[in-house]
Amino acid sequence: MRFSKCLILVLSVALSSLFSSSSVFSQEESSKSASEYTMQTHVIKSKILNEERTVVVQLPKSYKANSNKVYPVIYRLDGANNLPLISSVIERLQNTNSAPEVIVVAIENTDRLRDLYPTVNEEPQGPVGLGGGGAVFLSFFEKELIPLIDKTYRTHDFKVISGASAAGVFVLYAMQARPHLFQAHLAYSPAVWWNYGAATTRTKQFIKETHTLDTYLYMNIGEESGVMRERYDELQQFILHNKPTNMTYVSDAFDGVQHDLTAVAGVFNAYHKLFMPKQMPLNALSKDVASIDAYYEKLSKQWGDNIEPPEGAVRQLGYQLVRSQNYDKAINVFIHNTKLHPNSVDAWFGLSYGYESKEDNANALNSLEHAIKLADKSYPYFDMLMSSQARLKAVVLN
Known part of the structure; x- marks a missing residue:
């Protein structure tokens, strides 16, 4: 400096x-x-x-x-x-x-x-x-x-x-x-x-x-x-x-x-x-997704709050892995996010994105339809969900 x-x-x-x-x-x-x-x-x-x-x-x-x-x-x-x-x-x-x-x-x-x-x-x-x-x-x-x-x-x-x-x-x-x-x-x-x-x-x-x-x-x-x-x-x-x-x-x-x-x-x-940021850095993620839970457990002890892994923060880890074309690890992170936040539309939408990035369109469609079941028209990206469903259906059926 x-x-x-x-x-x-x-x-x-x-x-x-x-x-x-x-x-x-x-x-x-x-x-x-x-x-x-x-x-x-x-x-x-x-x-x-x-x-x-x-x-x-x-x-x-x-x-x-x-x-x-x-x-x-x-x-x-x-x-x-x-x-x-x-x-x-x-x-x-x-x-x-x-x-x-x-x-x-x-x-x-x-x-x-x-x-x-x-x-x-x-x-x-x-x-x-x-x-x-x-x-x-x-x-x-x-x-x-x-x-x-x-x-x-x-x-x-x-x-x-x-x-x-x-x-x-x-x-x-x-x-x-x-x-x-x-x-x-x-x-x-x-x-x-x-x-x-x-x-x-x-x-x-x-x-x-x-x-x-x-x-x-x-x-x-x-x-x-x-x-x-x-x-x-x-x-x-x-x-x-x-x-x-x-x-x-x-x-x-x-x-x-x-x-x-x-x-x-x-x-x-x-x-x-x-101090550990609430957005877990990618370099703190090991091969095992259990490192996500360990990170936020340590963060909670440092900050003095009981901070569960935030849905958006975990999803961002998955997006970063997709950008580096580490698709299998990204999917594991997205899956872990759906287990942490089973009622989150965004968590399932993120998992669908991970599968689609790997060209596993069948699993991408299944995950997306799970997200649609949880969503309603008040969801800000509801139209995007529906257009993604139509696109994936067309690919899977063909």
Whole structure:
């Protein structure tokens, strides 16, 4: 990706008026308009950290209207100034059914280096003697913050943690120390140079010892050089070639993008490749049509909804297979669609199209007549059904 594309994304965020960002007290709403996000601020008296911590919670636009709906949660390190970027990208994805609505929890900093680095830096090129509070900060997440969010809001068990630079190191640490606490980990330009590359060493060891890990990891880097680039590249290549079973690993490298802009450059790819679209992509379809059911079962767990395979989405898979002349596989998909949606005119019409594409006109006619039995004149393509029936009858009878 070129820097110009990043600039376009920045401008789109700058022009976005997605929500009001006025400050509020704990659990008081900053927006009550249905067209805006609702934001609430919590001040937590943390016993673990022995200090007060502020978090800003952004609720989806549909939160109040859908009182039974549950949502995945994104935990974003480094504060609420990251909310507009996340909101803009995810809302664009939502508009194409490529991402669910989410709750976003932004954690404000007090002592950033202390909390986000799990080891004290002893390397002279950095601030010597700082860091080392990562374990305590992660305990705050596990025992105080996440339970508070789950108790206060309608969440489900799909959680994302996201952060850049030092916060990216914390993201990697969370994956190692509590592998199942978060289901997705987004580390933008993680500062793995810290303390002689301790994050690289520890993450490599974790990956080496972990055989199965059902998680999503996104990492990226910009125009870094020197030991930062060396240690990042070492880690990136190791994960690429040794990732555990069931891990989804995505990485980007952005030429000409400075360190502080890697989150902006990577946020679209990070979420676009994390969230499963409601339209199942053809490359997710295996030889067995059971992969359709498996896809939507996993999608449901990610989105927090019980999403059965949509008739139109499955039919589109069949059409794509027909276009590539993979007729037998297309017919199997169309048949599966009629089993999922036995009373759908479109499902049977699609199966007829699959058979006719293979020049199996007898089965095409049988499927079409099943569709006609289900249809009435209010069906928008009723005339097309009847003309197709006449055409197929003429071919079969001859």
